[in-house]
Amino acid sequence: MLPKQTGERYLLSSSPHAHARRTVSSLMLDVLVALLPAFCCAVYFFGRRALFLAGTCIAACLVTEALCRLAMKRENTIGDLSAVLTGLLLALNLPPDLPLWMAAVGGVFAIGICKQAFGGLGYNPFNPALAARAFMLISFTGPMTTWTASAWQISAGGMDAATTATPLAFIKKGAEGFDWSQAALLKDLFFGNVNGCLGETSALALLIGACYLLCRRTITWHIPFAFIGTVFLFAMVEGGVPPLVHVLSGGVVLGACFMATDYVTSPITAKGKLIFGCGCGLVTMLIRTAPTGAYPEGVSFSILIMNAITPLINRYTQPKVFGK
Amino acid sequence: MKTVKAQFGFRGGIHPQYHKDLTADLPIERLPLPRTLAVSMSQHLGAPAKCLVKKGDAVAKGQLIGERNGFISAPVHAPAAGTVTAVEPRQGPTGGWADAVVIETAEDPSGAPVLMPPLDWKTASREELLARVNDAGICGMGGAGFPSAVKLAPPPDKHCEYLILNGAECEPYLTGDCRTMIERADRIRLGVEIMRKILAGPAVRIAVEANKLASIAALEKAFADIEGNVEIVVLPTLYPQGSEKHQIYACTKRLVPPGALPISVGCVVENVGTVAALADAVENGVPLTERVTTVSGDGVARPCNVLAPVGTSYADLVAFAGGEKDGVRKVISGGPMMGFNVPSLQIATTKTTSGLLLFTAASVFQYSSSPCINCGSCVRACPMQLNPAYISRAVEANDIAMAEGFGVMNCLECGACSFSCPAYRDVTQFCRRAKASIRAKAAAKAAKK
Numbered sequence: 200m201l202p203k204q205t206g207e208r209y210l211l212s213s214s215p216h217a218h219a220r221r222t223v224s225s226l227m228l229d230v231l232v233a234l235l236p237a238f239c240c241a242v243y244f245f246g247r248r249a250l251f252l253a254g255t256c257i258a259a260c261l262v263t264e265a266l267c268r269l270a271m272k273r274e275n276t277i278g279d280l281s282a283v284l285t286g287l288l289l290a291l292n293l294p295p296d297l298p299l300w301m302a303a304v305g306g307v308f309a310i311g312i313c314k315q316a317f318g319g320l321g322y323n324p325f326n327p328a329l330a331a332r333a334f335m336l337i338s339f340t341g342p343m344t345t346w347t348a349s350a351w352q353i354s355a356g357g358m359d360a361a362t363t364a365t366p367l368a369f370i371k372k373g374a375e376g377f378d379w380s381q382a383a384l385l386k387d388l389f390f391g392n393v394n395g396c397l398g399e400t401s402a403l404a405l406l407i408g409a410c411y412l413l414c415r416r417t418i419t420w421h422i423p424f425a426f427i428g429t430v431f432l433f434a435m436v437e438g439g440v441p442p443l444v445h446v447l448s449g450g451v452v453l454g455a456c457f458m459a460t461d462y463v464t465s466p467i468t469a470k471g472k473l474i475f476g477c478g479c480g481l482v483t484m485l486i487r488t489a490p491t492g493a494y495p496e497g498v499s500f501s502i503l504i505m506n507a508i509t510p511l512i513n514r515y516t517q518p519k520v521f522g523k
Numbered sequence: 524m525k526t527v528k529a530q531f532g533f534r535g536g537i538h539p540q541y542h543k544d545l546t547a548d549l550p551i552e553r554l555p556l557p558r559t560l561a562v563s564m565s566q567h568l569g570a571p572a573k574c575l576v577k578k579g580d581a582v583a584k585g586q587l588i589g590e591r592n593g594f595i596s597a598p599v600h601a602p603a604a605g606t607v608t609a610v611e612p613r614q615g616p617t618g619g620w621a622d623a624v625v626i627e628t629a630e631d632p633s634g635a636p637v638l639m640p641p642l643d644w645k646t647a648s649r650e651e652l653l654a655r656v657n658d659a660g661i662c663g664m665g666g667a668g669f670p671s672a673v674k675l676a677p678p679p680d681k682h683c684e685y686l687i688l689n690g691a692e693c694e695p696y697l698t699g700d701c702r703t704m705i706e707r708a709d710r711i712r713l714g715v716e717i718m719r720k721i722l723a724g725p726a727v728r729i730a731v732e733a734n735k736l737a738s739i740a741a742l743e744k745a746f747a748d749i750e751g752n753v754e755i756v757v758l759p760t761l762y763p764q765g766s767e768k769h770q771i772y773a774c775t776k777r778l779v780p781p782g783a784l785p786i787s788v789g790c791v792v793e794n795v796g797t798v799a800a801l802a803d804a805v806e807n808g809v810p811l812t813e814r815v816t817t818v819s820g821d822g823v824a825r826p827c828n829v830l831a832p833v834g835t836s837y838a839d840l841v842a843f844a845g846g847e848k849d850g851v852r853k854v855i856s857g858g859p860m861m862g863f864n865v866p867s868l869q870i871a872t873t874k875t876t877s878g879l880l881l882f883t884a885a886s887v888f889q890y891s892s893s894p895c896i897n898c899g900s901c902v903r904a905c906p907m908q909l910n911p912a913y914i915s916r917a918v919e920a921n922d923i924a925m926a927e928g929f930g931v932m933n934c935l936e937c938g939a940c941s942f943s944c945p946a947y948r949d950v951t952q953f954c955r956r957a958k959a960s961i962r963a964k965a966a967a968k969a970a971k972k
Contacts, residue, residue, distance in 0.1 A: 210853045210887060211866055213952050215938025216880075217539050217695060217859040218888055221945045223896060279893070321894035321946075419899075462898040467912060518908040520930045521533065522768060522778045 223320070226462075227280035229417040233408035234287055234457065240404040241397040245295040249397050255299045257286030259306025267315035281320045285309050288328035288457065291398025292450070292499070293335075294346055301339050305331045325506045326461045329499045336499075346394040365394045366448040367487065370440050371495035388447035399450045409456035418460040421469050425476025426455035426483075433484035450498035451483065458498075464506040471509075471516035478505045524746045526739065526755040529730070529773040535906040536761040537939045539695050539860065541734065545819050545826040546698040551706055553830045554843050556603055556628050560834030561613055561871040562588065565621035566660075567668025569595030574622055580607045584636035585810055588624050591657065597670040598660045602812035602832030603628045604636070616856035616870055617863050623871065626834070639808035644717045652721050652805060659804030660811045660874075665689055665700070665765065665794030666861070668875040671801065674793065675721050677786045683722040684789035687774055688715065688798060690731040690738060691758055691765035694858025697878045699815035700795050702828045704731070704738035707799045708745035714798035717805050719751070722791060726752035728774040729795075734760040762860060763906055763937040767792045781933045811874060818844040822851035822881030831872060838868040840879050852887045855880040860938040890947040901940035901950050907933045911940035915953035923964075926957040934958060 241249040264282040268275050276282075289309055293302060309331035314323045336343050346365055366388065387393050391401025398405070412418045430451055434442035445451070450458075459465060459479050466475050479501045486497025494500070565571035572589030576582060582601040589599035605628040613623040642655055657672035677683055688711070692700040704711065715727055729746075731739050742755055756774050758764045768779045770792060777788040785792050796815065803809045812833050819826040824845030831840060837854070841847060855862040856870065857878050872879075901911035909930050917925035931954050940950035 209851065209864075209866060210889075211864050212853075213864065213949075213955065214855075214862055214936070215860045215941050215951060216853065216855055216862065216864065216882070216887075217938075217942055218890075218947070219537070219539075219943050220888070221900075221943070222947070223893060223945045226896075226898065226945050276893075319894065321896045462896045465897075467897055467899045467902055467910065517913075517929070518902060518905075518910055520781060520933050521772075521906065521908045522780050522933070 223281070224279045226417055227284050229412060229415050230284055230457065231280065231287065233411045233417075234291070234398075236404035236407045237291060237398050237401065237453070238287065240391050240401040241291065241295075244391060244400055245397060248295045249290075251299060252293055252295070252297065252302050252397060253287055253290040255302045256290040256293075256306045257283055259303040260286035260289070260310045263307045263310035264315065267311055268319070271315070273319070276319060279320060282310055285314070285327045288398075289331055291453065292328060292332045292396050294343060294396055296345060297339070297342050301335065301342060304338075305335045308334050321463055323463055324509075325503055326458055326464045329458055329503055329506075332499050333503060365495065366444070367495040370444075370448075370487070385443060385447065388444065393448070395449065396453075399453050402447045402452045405452040405456060409452070412456070412460075418456070419469065419472065421472035422459050422465060422476040422479075423455040425473045426459055426479045427451060429477045429480025430484055433480065433488075437484070437488055439488065445484070445487070449487075449496045454483075454498035454502055455479070459502050459505070464509060466509055466512045466516060468513075468516045468518055471512045474512050474516065475505050475509065478508070524743075524749050524753045524755070526743060526757060529756050529758045531773050531776045532759060532761075533769045533772055533906055534908060535904055535939065536763065537904050537942050538760075539762055539942065541695045541760075542819070543696065543698050543701070543734070545696065546817050546828055547701055547735075547737075549698075549702075549827055551699075551702050551815055551828045551830050552843075554832070554835060554839070556832070557835050557839040558628060559608070559836070560602055560605075560626045560628060560832055561623040561836065562599060562602065562626065562834035563613060563615050563621050563623045563871065563873055564589045564599060565615060565619065566597065566599060566833070566874045567662045567670065569593065569597075569670065571621050572596060572599045574610055574624060576607050576610065576624055578607055578609055581605075582607060582626060583634045585812065586637045587810075595670060595673055597662045597672070598658065598810075599624075599833075600660055600810040600812050601626060602834055604634055605629045614866075614870060616865060616873060616876060618865075623834070639804070639810070641808045642805045644713075644720060644805050647805075649721050649723075652717060655805050656721070656801060659801075659809070661797060661801050661804055662811070662874055663794050664796040664800065664814055664874060665877065666875065668873070671793065671797060674786075674791050675718065677722075677791070681786045682789060683725045683786065683791045685771075685775055685791070686715070686718055686722055686725045686727045687770055687785075687790055687792045688727070688729040688795050689765060689767070689770055689792055690729060690735070690742075690795040691770060692735070693732060693760075693762045693765040694860055694862070694878070695762075696819045696880055697817045697858050698819075699817045699828055699877055701735050701738050703796050703799055703815055704735070705741045708741040710799040710802045711742070711795055712745045712749060713806065714800075714802035715746075715749075715753070717801060718791075718793070718798065724751070725789075725791070727754070729753070729755045730758055730764075730770045730774055731755060732758050732760045732764055762939065763935065766906060766935055766937065768935075769906055781930070814872070814874060814876065816840060816872060816876050817878040818881075819878065820855075820880040820882050821886050822847055822849060822883045824848045833874055834871045836869060836871050837865070837879055840872070841868055841881065847881060849883040849885075851881045852884050853882040855882070860942070861936065892948045893946045895948060896946055898945060900943040900945060904939040904943040906937060906939060907935060909933060911950045911954065914957065915940075915948055915950045918953040918957045923957050923960045926954075927961055931957045932961060
């Protein structure tokens with residue numbers, strides 16, 4: 200037997216003994232901060248409705264998270280801020296006039312079914328906010344596709360009318376003779392003077408947030424670049440509506456920068472992220488342009504579909520060992 | 524001789540806080556001879572030396588007290604004159620136990636130190652020089668302590684084309700190599716010339732990280748008129764730049780295949796401190812019995828670079844550095860990224876003790892891990908381009924075979940993954956566990972045969 204060591208008054212642990220001191224909650228906080236400009240825009244365009252919807256979604260998510268953890272006899276995880284982020288993202292994906300109880304149901308579904316049922320943060324196969332949105336789109340089809348809060352003014356190009364449709368619904372209808380390349384339209388899309396979900400109006404606000412995330416290295420450029428690039432290229436080849444209109448309208452920027460980049464449900468390597476982003480862009484455009492489809496927008500579904508094949512992408516994009 | 528910027532960087536790596544300013548400008552100080560020394564027979568990886576003395580023996584400074592015992596092994600010498608008071612198992616810095624010769628040092632040594640005859644490297648044969656490197660117990664002073672005589676005698680079918688001097692010292696806090704390059708640049712030059720002769724004239728690359736400008740300047744001065752193909756390669760400051768494989772890549776663009784030694788791509792890598800020690804052994808006949816250790820951290824009153832005999836207890840080093848301050852919570856032997864956490868100061872230095880760090884509560888983080896969120900920080904940080912996230916999940920599920928499939932045996936255990944994990948998962952530790960388990964299994968299989 201070996202002699203016993205004396206004087207053990209120090210902590211013992213295995214190396215490394217240094218840490219970057221970045222935490223899950225600080226990453227989530229980064230994303231929340233990055234969403235602030237978009238949220239402010241939502242409040243500007245839709246007023247109190249935006250505040251109510253976001254408050255309802257976040258509260259529903261937090262309560263569900265806490266109750267689920269309690270029921271599962273696991274430690275409370277609302278401190279990691281992921282539930283707050285899911286709530287805010289869900290709210291940004293809802294139309295401004297949605298009844299609040301529906302938003303609450305969405306929040307409960309996002310956390311209860313899409314996240315905690317799988318074991319909590321890190322185990323969910325689908326982006327909880329998007330899965331909840333898909334659920335709501337099927338359950339509350341009418342309210343989820345009604346845009347009455349603000350009237351989108353199309354003043355140029357011979358169509359002097361107020362419309363309650365989103366730009367994408369307008370595209371799907373096939374607005375013959377409409378001048379899609381006019382500067383006024385692009386300006387509206389960029390600054391947010393259009394109909395849509397809370398978070399998908401102003402591309403500028405979203406891009407400011409995305410830049411913040413890139414600078415903080417919270418996300419990498421791969422998924423947003425591949426996603427938006429594919430949408431652009433597809434639209435260019437398709438030759439219908441100008442590519443920039445496709446990129447700036449609907450949820451492309453929000454989806455590419457904030458939803459598809461969700462760590463848990465996207466591939467882990469750079470190569471995998473590029474494939475994932477391209478896939479998202481491709482499916483989005485297929486849904487948007489398919490003449491037989493009923494949906495004018497495909498961002499949510501494209502990300503959910505790509506979430507499903509993320510394990511497969513991961514399997515085939517493992518990094519190559521240094522020296523091999 | 525010229526100074527060049529490294530052409531080939533590796534992917535991955537991290538930027539920890541270096542804290543080198545605590546000691547980088549402080550000259551090396553010699554520790555007054557401690558009263559007792561505990562010289563371990565296990566100074567490095569490989570077989571421990573065979574002890575040649577027993578309790579009650581008188582030893583002279585430089586006397587051989589442990590002889591080479593196996594292929595990967597190096598002899599051990601008495602760092603000071605005195606009396607052997609015990610030969611007993613002691614815990615080493617890495618946590619393992621090995622026999623140590625405890626020497627009560629004589630206050631007034633009467634006998635002269637036992638030295639080997641000085642050699643003139645220009646006239647001595649390669650065999651003589653190599654024998655001296657072996658007899659002097661020279662081993663790598665950077666990390667694992669691989670015996671130099673083994674490195675310098677490559678198998679007959681291999682030829683060394685590049686001798687790379689590792690002066691990266693990428694671990695935070697440590698400045699011993701940095702100071703050695705400044706203060707002993709001429710010794711390093713002599714060592715290089717000797718090693719060049721032993722290795723039959725390879726090109727020489729001295730790899731130093733860009734954050735050691737004073738070291739680079741000192742080396743440039745010392746090597747100014749050296750003949751032959753010698754370059755100082757300035758590496759970007761990035762952890763783990765000191766890794767052998769990554770340094771070889773930075774200097775030569777050669778990739779060491781998984782599981783292979785540097786000589787397989789014609790390279791020999793040796794730490795700068797080792798090269799200086801080798802010069803002492805040849806020209807002065809002095810065996811390796813002392814080394815520079817950086818004593819630092821926010822729990823030390825007076826951070827410093829100390830030249831101390833092998834076998835000095837950590838308590839003596841800390842006392843020399845002004846003692847503890849502000850309630851020390853953690854003691855690390857080596858650097859904070861790969862160093863070993865030791866339970867007490869009753870541990871003695873070895874030939875590989877590059878640093879002794881004392882941390883207070885302010886520098887120690889205690890944490891609990893949460894599940895992996897797949898953020899990919901570890902994948903981006905891993906210098907070996909592994910997928911630490913998947914390896915750690917496989918080990919968590921006790922699927923060691925899957926971890927092996929993900930290439931865990933290539934892991935350097937550099938700690939970059941754990942460092943960058945926002946979920947504070949023990950990623951490096953999981954890899955370590957998998958490696959140990961795979962090695963144990965292989966050993967059991969070999970024993971059966």
